[in-house]
Amino acid sequence: MSDTILLERRGRVALITLNRPEALNALNEAMMNEVVDAARELDRDPSVGAIIITGSARAFAAGADIKEMAGQSYLDMYAADWFARWSELARVRTPLIAAVAGYALGGGCELAMLCDFILAADTAKFGQPEMKLGVIPGIGGSQRLSRALGKAKAMEMILTGRTMDAAEAEQSGLVARVIPADQLLEEAFATATTIASRSLPVAMLAKECVNAAFETTLTEGVHFERRLFHSLFATQDQKEGMAAFIEKRDPRFTHK
Numbered sequence: 163m164s165d166t167i168l169l170e171r172r173g174r175v176a177l178i179t180l181n182r183p184e185a186l187n188a189l190n191e192a193m194m195n196e197v198v199d200a201a202r203e204l205d206r207d208p209s210v211g212a213i214i215i216t217g218s219a220r221a222f223a224a225g226a227d228i229k230e231m232a233g234q235s236y237l238d239m240y241a242a243d244w245f246a247r248w249s250e251l252a253r254v255r256t257p258l259i260a261a262v263a264g265y266a267l268g269g270g271c272e273l274a275m276l277c278d279f280i281l282a283a284d285t286a287k288f289g290q291p292e293m294k295l296g297v298i299p300g301i302g303g304s305q306r307l308s309r310a311l312g313k314a315k316a317m318e319m320i321l322t323g324r325t326m327d328a329a330e331a332e333q334s335g336l337v338a339r340v341i342p343a344d345q346l347l348e349e350a351f352a353t354a355t356t357i358a359s360r361s362l363p364v365a366m367l368a369k370e371c372v373n374a375a376f377e378t379t380l381t382e383g384v385h386f387e388r389r390l391f392h393s394l395f396a397t398q399d400q401k402e403g404m405a406a407f408i409e410k411r412d413p414r415f416t417h418k
């Protein structure tokens with residue numbers, strides 16, 4: 163049983179809800195382990211075609227747990243490689259969606275950015291306020307925010323620690339879509355259900371291609387994409403998807 167998260171299944175979609183409301187879902191070590199363990203287990207389950215991570219109406223997560231970190235020494239942080247496990251989420255192959263309402267600050271913003279894309283409620287507030295605490299982002303924020311927003315906005319956000327509202331986050335490319343807060347979860351399920359109705363291995367390969375765009379040159383990335391594209395002609399789902407189009411019916415993907 164989990165202490166810091168709730169798990170729910172609806173068809174092929176799994177929902178992980180961060181559940182430390184008393185601390186605005188501050189990300190402590192227990193929560194890191196439970197979120198990462200849950201995501202990895204769901205990733206191994208072929209009956210799961212998409213995973214949503216969400217928080218509460220007030221906070222997706224208000225950052226790493228400051229009370230847990232405050233007294234640590236350099237060697238404590240280094241020896242435990244504090245926060246390292248969060249990077250395992252970047253290796254989850256099943257599509258991973260962050261559904262963000264309220265505060266997504268510090269580690270909360272970084273957790274949202276570790277997902278494949280962010281759906282934001284109109285109440286969402288993003289920020290990297292670590293400088294106010296005498297530290298810098300530590301779960302990839304300086305790297306992922308810069309890639310998402312470009313240098314000027316990422317620098318300004320990180321150096322000032324200001325928050326960005328949902329509208330600015332959408333304009334800046336940090337979030338895929340803004341949704342009225344009371345519809346966030348239903349819309350996230352609808353989006354996840356659409357993704358999960360498609361071929362899971364094809365979705366995994368599509369993720370690899372998009373992620374390659376942030377790791378490699380254009381020429382290498384296009385080459386990688388074309389090779390993976392060719393490989394899909396060895397799948398039953400390519401045959402089914404194209405046959406269904408020609409026969410004017412819905413495809414029945416078997417994830418093979």
Ligand code: HXC
Nearest residue numbers: 185186188224225226227228229267268269298299300301
């Ligand atoms: C531990 C936290 C917390 C956090 C909130 N709480 N954020 N506890 N770590 N990151 C706790 C508060 O102590 C309080 O508990 C309860 O949650 C409610 O919070 P309030 O502050 O009373 O609520 P409110 O006045 O509405 O303000 C909301 C807030 C504020 C603006 C989000 O809580 C805030 O600024 N939080 C910290 C945000 C932040 O700095 N995040 C970055 C963390 S560093 P009690 O028991 O007092 O009622 C980080 C770094 C990652 O993420 C890697 C690099 C180090």
